[in-house]
Amino acid sequence: xxxxxxxxxxxxxxxxxxxxxxxxxxxxxxxxxxxxxxxxxxxxxxxxxxxxxxxxxxxxxxxxxxxxxxxxxxxxxxxxxxxxxxxxxxxxxxxxxxxxxxxxxxxxxxxxxxxxxxxxxxxxxxxxxxxxxxxxxxxxxxxxxxxxxxxxxxxxxxxxxxxxxxxxxxxxxxxxxxxxxxxxxxxxxxxxxxxxxxxxxxxxxxxxxxxxxxxxxxxxxxxxxxxxxxxxxxxxxxxxxxxxxxxxxxxxxxxxxxxxxxxxxxxxxxxxxxxxxxxxxxxxxxxxxxxxxxxxxxxxxxxxxxxxxxxxxxxxxxxxxxxxxxxxxxxxxxxxxxxxxxxxxxxxxxxxxxxxxxxxxxxxxxxxxxxxxxxxxxxxxxxxxxxxxxxxxxxxxxxxxxxxxxx
Numbered sequence: 001x002x003x004x005x006x007x008x009x010x011x012x013x014x015x016x017x018x019x020x021x022x023x024x025x026x027x028x029x030x031x032x033x034x035x036x037x038x039x040x041x042x043x044x045x046x047x048x049x050x051x052x053x054x055x056x057x058x059x060x061x062x063x064x065x066x067x068x069x070x071x072x073x074x075x076x077x078x079x080x081x082x083x084x085x086x087x088x089x090x091x092x093x094x095x096x097x098x099x100x101x102x103x104x105x106x107x108x109x110x111x112x113x114x115x116x117x118x119x120x121x122x123x124x125x126x127x128x129x130x131x132x133x134x135x136x137x138x139x140x141x142x143x144x145x146x147x148x149x150x151x152x153x154x155x156x157x158x159x160x161x162x163x164x165x166x167x168x169x170x171x172x173x174x175x176x177x178x179x180x181x182x183x184x185x186x187x188x189x190x191x192x193x194x195x196x197x198x199x200x201x202x203x204x205x206x207x208x209x210x211x212x213x214x215x216x217x218x219x220x221x222x223x224x225x226x227x228x229x230x231x232x233x234x235x236x237x238x239x240x241x242x243x244x245x246x247x248x249x250x251x252x253x254x255x256x257x258x259x260x261x262x263x264x265x266x267x268x269x270x271x272x273x274x275x276x277x278x279x280x281x282x283x284x285x286x287x288x289x290x291x292x293x294x295x296x297x298x299x300x301x302x303x304x305x306x307x308x309x310x311x312x313x314x315x316x317x318x319x320x321x322x323x324x325x326x327x328x329x330x331x332x333x334x335x336x337x338x339x340x341x342x343x344x345x346x347x348x349x350x351x352x353x354x355x356x357x358x359x360x361x362x363x364x365x366x367x368x369x370x371x372x373x374x375x376x377x378x379x380x381x382x383x384x385x386x387x388x389x390x391x392x393x394x395x396x397x398x399x400x401x402x403x404x405x406x407x
Contacts, residue, residue, distance in 0.1 A: 081404075133400055188373055203296075213313040238283060242303075
């Protein structure tokens, strides 16, 4: 039966291109990025799945008055298995804007085929994973095969802008959907060989610092308190002192240490000869999971107090992001099983890894649900001329089919 399912997947290339092409016509962009949300794309996908025999569909709508229809919809397709244990394959239907139009060689909203590549916004991120999961399920339905576990295809909203209207909302408002013994595959990150299984993320803290001093003439710094100088000193001290204190290494990650980096710098005074009384800068902190974010912020407060006393300024900060994630064990059944499936299809030895970026997997892991982020991609996401490779799309569908066939 496995061979019949694989043959059906191989014969689904035209269908895969058709679905990619149709999905790309719907710019499912978040309101904060200038779009209307996912409603039109979700409605199309729901209709397409029904027309191709996938029933058991449930639309879950997070309220968002900024979006078309006032909602941010996620869609769930349920394929009953031989047991009630659940295997989720979670892709997302939102995309990022195309960016600079002049950098695109084609219309980003019209899929163009170039050999074995499909070019267009969203074709890899995350329509490759979406289409692969659908092809796998359609192959089961064609042959009347029941998966070992109940399969849940989740097409989520709002992945690109924080998941507040996507998986985070679903966990908080539809908690009955998820069980502690669920397995979740998120086909939204990987490498060209298909070997890397992401099982852990660094804790993510983004801080915006405001330094308040006293403005003065450039020739009389003694009459002022230079907020820019204090901010620069704070940025440097945070980098070196946090790096020194939180110095552990973990080979699961690359780089294998915590990072503390000043990033965005906002404008202060417009001229050369005024000492600024206000200064604003941002910090990106990605911390190994062995260190709680609270411990890092306690050290930030200690360093901040030193700078305030040294420069006679006051410093405040707000957190734009604070996300902590429990890891999935590299020895978890999901990871071991996925590794075997990858090796069978792609003939590579799978390896668990950690990443510095954030994924929707963090929300599930924090609920005690094992999740793995994996697919085989060239990682053209968010770039101009984004593309998906057809062979990856079909190969990933076979890996997913093997997962569905496994007890």
